[in-house]
Amino acid sequence: xxxxxxxxxxxxxxxxxxxxxxxxxxxxxxxxxxxxxxxxxxxxxxxxxxxxxxxxxxxxxxxxxxxxxxxxxxxxxxxxxxxxxxxxxxxxxxxxxxxxxxxxxxxxxxxxxxxxxxxxxxxxxxxxxxxxxxxxxxxxxxxxxxxxxxxxxxxxxxxxxxxxxxx
Numbered sequence: 001x002x003x004x005x006x007x008x009x010x011x012x013x014x015x016x017x018x019x020x021x022x023x024x025x026x027x028x029x030x031x032x033x034x035x036x037x038x039x040x041x042x043x044x045x046x047x048x049x050x051x052x053x054x055x056x057x058x059x060x061x062x063x064x065x066x067x068x069x070x071x072x073x074x075x076x077x078x079x080x081x082x083x084x085x086x087x088x089x090x091x092x093x094x095x096x097x098x099x100x101x102x103x104x105x106x107x108x109x110x111x112x113x114x115x116x117x118x119x120x121x122x123x124x125x126x127x128x129x130x131x132x133x134x135x136x137x138x139x140x141x142x143x144x145x146x147x148x149x150x151x152x153x154x155x156x157x158x159x160x161x162x163x164x165x166x167x
Contacts, residue, residue, distance in 0.1 A: 053112035077113065080109075088107075088140070089105040089107070093129075093132045099118055101116050104141060115157055119158075124165075127165070136167060139165050142164045144163075145162070146159050
């Protein structure tokens with residue numbers, strides 16, 4: 001009698017576990033995928049996150065990037081901070097009047113502003129041009145160099161080169 005009872009309990013328990021096993025397998029796979037997806041999203045947010053900064057210069061607040069007064073103040077502030085002490089982060093890609101520009105966040109030594117750089121030569125930043133900035137927004141532009149061209153009252157920032165993009 002005990003043998004029959006043992007057989008009945010173990011066979012029913014075995015059948016019950018087999019019914020649950022596919023659910024548990026699916027549940028584990030879904031949970032694992034969820035954890036991996038969350039981890040990837042966290043990495044993406046962390047990898048393109050520039051250090052926080054707060055602008056304290058009212059000239060930057062009250063004037064547009066393309067205005068002469070904004071550009072004059074930006075040049076003055078970059079000279080004060082020392083261009084070698086600044087970091088640059090891609091903010092946007094735009095096209096205006098047939099010309100292409102990148103907007104960069106400029107940070108360092110109390111400076112927190114944006115600059116509009118005209119791009120005529122896309123050396124080392126072809127990917128930004130190809131995607132029109134998509135997927136590069138927020139990337140650090142290491143070793144960014146650009147010319148500051150002054151013609152009368154006009155000031156233009158012209159992209160020259162970059163060492164690397166930290167995306």
